[in-house]
Amino acid sequence: MKSKILLSILLVALLAVIAVACAPAGPAATNEIKIVSSLPRTGSSKGQTDTVVNGIKMAVDEANGKVGNFTITYLDWDDATAAAGKWDPAQETENANKAVADKDVMVYIGTFNSGAAKLSIPILNAAGPLVMVSPANTYPGLTKPGKGEAGEPDKYYPSKVRNYTRVVPADDIQGAVGAQWAKQLKATKVYILDDQETYGKGIADVFEAEAKKQGLTVLGHEGIDAKAADYKALMTKVKGLNPDLIYFGGITQNNAGQLLKDKINVGMANDKVIFMGPDGIYEDAFIDAAGKANVEGVLVTFGGVTVDQYTGKAKDWLAAYKKKFNADPEVYAIYGYEAGKVALDAIARAGTKDRKAIRDAVFATKDFDKGVLGKWSFDANGDTTILTMSGSSIKGGKFVFSTLLGQ
Amino acid sequence: MSQQRKWLNGLLAIAVIYIVLLIGPTAGLDIPRVAREIAANPETLLQQMLVGLANGSIVAIIALGYTLVYGIIELINFAHGDLFMLGVFTSFTVIGLSGVDEKSSSSETIVVVLLAFVVSSVFCATLNVFIERFAYRPLRNAPRLAPLISAIGVSFILINVGLFWGGLRVIFPFMGNNAAAPKSIPDLLPRFDLLQAMGIQTNIAFTSKDLIVIVVASVLMISLRFFIQRTRLGKAMRATAQNRDAAMIMGININQVISLTFLIGGALAGAGGLLVGLYNNTAVFTMGFTAGLRAFTAAVLGGIGNITGAMMGGVLIGIIAAFSDQYFSSRWTNAWVFAVLVIILIFRPTGLLGERTSDKA
Structure with a gap:
């Protein structure tokens, strides 16, 4: 009996230590800005998302992990589970809530699957709103009125302010x-x-x-x-x-x-x-x-140009990618890169660590040519103006x- | 049956028909249309029955594993579907290592397929015996929920083994680049149209591949039935199923008999794995769950614990699924399969053939 009590005390003590260690480091504002991505990293989408994550990493690395006074940290989150073998609703919801809770997260790159976006957009919308840049979602109803089901897309934006953009055509x-x-x-x-x-x-x-x-x-x-x-x-x-x-x-x-x-x-x-x-x-x-x-x-x-048809800046990017990762990108990799570039550019233009300001900056992206897809803008719905297929x-x-x- | 019971059944029947007619149309049930389509093209119906028969035979083989184990220790072995999945992976590995494909000579192919049959059966049988020894036997006298949870745990372990196995491209390059992606198994079974070959003019396609699956499944099932009904060991199994304590008093080694049951169940899973691998040509780590669900349903439908029942249940499910794909809508197929299960259980709570091998009050 005694040993059991001792064990419980030890356990409680251990938990307390863990809790203290994990607690946020107080209200002191840091200069760290986190960009997170939520993509299916387990299961057979992994081949594709590996190259998307590489694309995002490339964009962050090119900026040397810095924008103005801010240090950029990129986190690669998984919204799939081994049991499902593909994206999992519970996991995507958890990721979105985790991003909301972390005050340093300013941009949410994702999702890969349109069904997952339906879940995270409203959660992030109510938190700031926290802006999303998707490298891969193509379901029209996420952004375009009248192109999806009844009530779409407004039902995803409870705060009435749009917070979702995508760099791929719908x-x-x-x-x-x-x-x-x-x-x-x-x-x-x-x-x-x-x-x-x-x-x-x-x-x-x-x-x-x-x-x-x-x-x-x-x-x-x-x-x-x-x-x-x-x-x-x-x-x-x-x-x-x-x-x-x-x-x-x-x-x-x-x-x-x-x-x-x-x-x-x-x-x-x-x-x-x-x-x-x-x-x-x-x-x-x-x-x-x-x-x-x-x-x-x-x-x-x-919904775009395929790897073997890249020209100009995209072709240079392809060479750089192959050199850096010693592998071929899949079709969505370049959109990962473009999404990363858009996010960094918006943070630079906003110049402040504020979710609302960065959201506004992302939506104000106009004639953007710092990426490799050519010159394009986001329209009011958050859709790209590129339409080549x-x-x-x-x-x-x-x-x-x-x-x-x-x- | 008492008068009261008859009345009750009659009322239930009316209620069931009413509910089916009420909800059915949402799920594609439109009796005049289905009747018209069948009348216009009866060959299609026959064709789908054949598809259902082949698919059902496969379900039946897996169902046997559930029913055998349930019959003897009253455990729903949830890991069985995943064991079958590992059977597919074992077969695929043997085939991949041997390097045979569609272009190989038939003698080579036959040798490799037989080898895969032996390796897969032995592997799954051994694994199943080990699973019983370490995951179920220690819990044999525990409350019935304990081994059930243990079985679910084993199921998760096996799923992850499958996932890991699929990622071993360093050792097995044919696994492809992605651990979780479905893998394509070479189409080794001969595929020529039997009815055309016999000179029958018809649109119905019935290939040698379908025939092989049905024949192999039937042979496996008939020999299992023979083993259980006609041999000494089979008798020991039946005795153990009826009353474990009494069997023990009669000098039957219970542990051995139970191990034997798992051995046979495992071997069937391995053989079934090869058969499915060659028939559907896909190996993926999640396939055990779906296959297991259908097979378990078949076992319950036929009367869990009953071998003939499992076969009937499997074939019935295959045919219902094919019928629903053709005449209702494929998205409702699972709903129809389970609706039939529910309806049968309402009127025969112990399944089509009741529970014969096990003695439960």
């Missing part, structure tokens, strides 16, 4: 150019599938609307069970309708690989029935998942640029 453009591309390829009957997530369903809906406008026959549109072991029954049904193009709105992590495999398994080869997807499958993980033999001829749209196909297990879209 899917109301990407989904539409996908449908236009399908038309160019002389497809007439399309079947649309999505992974039932914010991003996937959003882009599939845009694709469907534009496809109808282009005069294509939409044979059907349904959500798949992202956790299913196989899609043979579903693909058998689709085959019965005789489409010449299948569009999948979704991400690799929601079983895009298996979907493609079973499309081929039931007898719809890629040269007979085209398989098209958005940037959610524009990553090497998709090729690994579906198998090199199956991905040949798959078409992918991307590209279409790629997979050849020999690699993404190969095929055409510029949406121009």
